[in-house]
Amino acid sequence: MLYREAGQFKTSYVADSAIFPLRQDRIGIGLIILAAYALAFIGNSFLLQAVMIPFLVFSLASIGLNILTGYTGLLSLGTGAFMGVGAYACYKLMTAFPEVNVIVWIFVSGFFSAAIGALFGLPSLRIKGFYLAVATLAAQFFLQWCFIRIPWLVNYNVSGALDAPLRTLFGIPIVGATATPQTRYLVVLTIVILLTWLASNLVHGRIGRMWIAIRDMDLAAELMGIRPLQTKLLAFAVSSYYCGVAGALLVFLWYGGAEYDVFNINQSFFILFMVIIGGLGSLIGSFFGAALIFILPIVLGIVLPAILSPFGISVGADVIEHLRFMIVGALIIFFLIVEPHGLARLWQIGKQKLLVWPFPY
Amino acid sequence: MRAPDNPVFAKGDVLLAVENVSLSFGGVKALTDVSFDIRKSEIRAIIGPNGAGKTSMLNCINGFYYPTEGRITFKGVKRPKMRPYEAARGGIARTFQNVALFKSMSTLDNIMAGRSIKMNSNFFWQLFRHGPAMREEVEHRRVVEEIIDFLEIQHIRKTPVGRLPYGLQKRVELGRALAMEPELLLLDEPMAGMNLEEKEDMSRFILEVNQQYGTTIALIEHDMGVVMDLSDRVVVLEYGRKIADGTPAEVKGDQRVIDAYLGVAH
Numbered sequence: 018m019l020y021r022e023a024g025q026f027k028t029s030y031v032a033d034s035a036i037f038p039l040r041q042d043r044i045g046i047g048l049i050i051l052a053a054y055a056l057a058f059i060g061n062s063f064l065l066q067a068v069m070i071p072f073l074v075f076s077l078a079s080i081g082l083n084i085l086t087g088y089t090g091l092l093s094l095g096t097g098a099f100m101g102v103g104a105y106a107c108y109k110l111m112t113a114f115p116e117v118n119v120i121v122w123i124f125v126s127g128f129f130s131a132a133i134g135a136l137f138g139l140p141s142l143r144i145k146g147f148y149l150a151v152a153t154l155a156a157q158f159f160l161q162w163c164f165i166r167i168p169w170l171v172n173y174n175v176s177g178a179l180d181a182p183l184r185t186l187f188g189i190p191i192v193g194a195t196a197t198p199q200t201r202y203l204v205v206l207t208i209v210i211l212l213t214w215l216a217s218n219l220v221h222g223r224i225g226r227m228w229i230a231i232r233d234m235d236l237a238a239e240l241m242g243i244r245p246l247q248t249k250l251l252a253f254a255v256s257s258y259y260c261g262v263a264g265a266l267l268v269f270l271w272y273g274g275a276e277y278d279v280f281n282i283n284q285s286f287f288i289l290f291m292v293i294i295g296g297l298g299s300l301i302g303s304f305f306g307a308a309l310i311f312i313l314p315i316v317l318g319i320v321l322p323a324i325l326s327p328f329g330i331s332v333g334a335d336v337i338e339h340l341r342f343m344i345v346g347a348l349i350i351f352f353l354i355v356e357p358h359g360l361a362r363l364w365q366i367g368k369q370k371l372l373v374w375p376f377p378y
Numbered sequence: 379m380r381a382p383d384n385p386v387f388a389k390g391d392v393l394l395a396v397e398n399v400s401l402s403f404g405g406v407k408a409l410t411d412v413s414f415d416i417r418k419s420e421i422r423a424i425i426g427p428n429g430a431g432k433t434s435m436l437n438c439i440n441g442f443y444y445p446t447e448g449r450i451t452f453k454g455v456k457r458p459k460m461r462p463y464e465a466a467r468g469g470i471a472r473t474f475q476n477v478a479l480f481k482s483m484s485t486l487d488n489i490m491a492g493r494s495i496k497m498n499s500n501f502f503w504q505l506f507r508h509g510p511a512m513r514e515e516v517e518h519r520r521v522v523e524e525i526i527d528f529l530e531i532q533h534i535r536k537t538p539v540g541r542l543p544y545g546l547q548k549r550v551e552l553g554r555a556l557a558m559e560p561e562l563l564l565l566d567e568p569m570a571g572m573n574l575e576e577k578e579d580m581s582r583f584i585l586e587v588n589q590q591y592g593t594t595i596a597l598i599e600h601d602m603g604v605v606m607d608l609s610d611r612v613v614v615l616e617y618g619r620k621i622a623d624g625t626p627a628e629v630k631g632d633q634r635v636i637d638a639y640l641g642v643a644h
Contacts, residue, residue, distance in 0.1 A: 030519040031512060218507035222515065223499070226483070226491040233480035240440060241558060242466035242495035251501075298482070 066198040079303035081259025087297035089252035090232030095153035098160035101280030103261025119184035134257020164277035296361025305360035390418030399448035426615035441465035471560035481540035492557030
């Protein structure tokens with residue numbers, strides 16, 4: 018009843034091409050952001066550290082891959098490695114120039130990842146689909162090899178791992194062992210909101226249309242004067258930028274230190290599944306995908322024993338673990354059958370139905 | 379208005395000249411020694427039986443293929459080997475035999491995408507969707523709305539084109555090509571698969587584009603009625619060779635054309 022288009026007239030092209038044309042949507046997004054910030058003050062540290070921070074980090078990486086695979090239609094399996102480039106670049110920068118604020122380096126490290134991403138995107142002019150995925154697989158293996166074999170990247174640290182030195186913002190530790198989950202959550206949340214907003218601006222403008230044009234019909238796009246190579250490389254660069262920042266956040270604001278193994282092929286697949294299940298070509302879908310794949314297993318781990326115990330069934334942690342895999346797997350298949358275009362499409366259909374509710378049309 | 383049987387058919391200077399063009403793929407000769415020209419502001423039809431090389435000819439003109447022999451001169455300059463996007467930036471737009479729209483985008487976004495080459499606000503402003511980026515967006519939206527009005531597709535402005543019926547998709551595709559404000563518009567079977575009413579609408583749009591904006595149009599079409607009514611001059615291809623060239627009336631009376639279409643008694 019409250020969700021209606023009626024009475025909202027657009028009198029300018031600016032208003033008509035707004036990203037959230039509906040007033041209710043704008044209010045809704047505002048409330049969600051407000052709630053996300055409020056969570057920092059009411060949530061316990063388990064919720065922030067083990068659920069919300071990783072959820073946001075994976076959402077950001079999914080947005081990155083979604084720009085490439087969802088919007089531009091270029092399949093990539095190098096996400097994990099591009100995240101790694103961001104993390105290692107950030108580590109090098111923050112240890113080489115400790116006086117510069119770490120937030121600056123987190124944003125700058127994305128550019129390194131963008132450059133590497135664009136480099137490995139060069140084959141995309143000639144090959145597409147599964148073949149391009151295989152070409153990006155080369156990036157995955159080559160970069161991971163670099164992470165292991167080049168000790169300079171970890172400042173010749175004997176353990177070969179990245180550690181998170183103490184860094185502060187306005188005197189409050191945000192990176193390092195003494196940074197509280199609360200402050201780290203606030204930093205991650207702010208960065209993710211900012212970058213999501215920028216991504217949304219990009220995909221709704223000229224550049225986004227060029228990306229989608231390349232995805233939907235590359236020959237026609239080229240005949241309209243869209244340069245295929247530049248457009249694809251831009252998608253690779255922007256996508257890798259997001260992945261790189263996500264990688265830096267993952268190591269320094271979530272794990273607090275990591276080894277090369279974090280950025281392996283499994284990570285790439287993990288992000289790809291989030292994108293596919295959330296919805297290719299949808300920013301909000303990236304959040305849905307990350308929630309389903311990352312948060313759902315955690316929720317099940319908590320909820321399942323609580324459901325089973327009243328029936329007198331007490332099961333071990335290992336059985337819970339197996340059940341979790343089975344349920345998540347089944348749900349993924351269920352969602353893909355119900356809506357192959359992902360959770361984002363379900364969300365869109367739901368909103369359209371709500372607009373006319375309680376009438377069918 | 380057009381004078382179909384005017385013997386002096388030249389409407390203006392030569393915009394594009396095809397000289398002795400041959401195109402072969404390995405041993406297959408798609409085009410053999412074809413020469414014709416397209417003059418400014420005329421409607422030029424390319425006809426011929428199936429497999430005559432009409433689409434190959436269009437592909438040469440917009441840079442998909444580069445002729446094996448011969449040359450193409452556009453606006454008085456011999457065309458170097460180029461990519462299709464360069465031809466597009468040079469002012470050649472095209473629609474396809476099988477609709478090649480961006481299916482997931484709305485009508486509006488499809489036509490807006492057609493204006494990509496006209497837009498040049500930089501990445502930084504695009505990131506913030508502000509300042510020059512937004513001004514440009516609005517300015518081009520205004521042009522796109524004019525095209526939408528012109529083609530009478532206001533009601534499907536925000537519909538994803540994948541959901542539209544075929545006839546409307548063809549119309550959106552024409553709109554997308556018009557958004558490029560081309561000097562030369564190539565239409566590959568714009569009426570294929572349409573019913574009479576849709577054909578009439580499409581013919582009207584083609585004539586209006588030609589007359590209002592002075593756009594030069596080269597079209598491939600199988601419906602002879604449409605070709606004879608619309609075009610100023612017709613070139614006829616058969617098995618990759620040019621067999622006739624002239625006004626619709628001349629071509630209609632040409633014995634080789636009649637033979638090509640109806641067959642010859644052996």
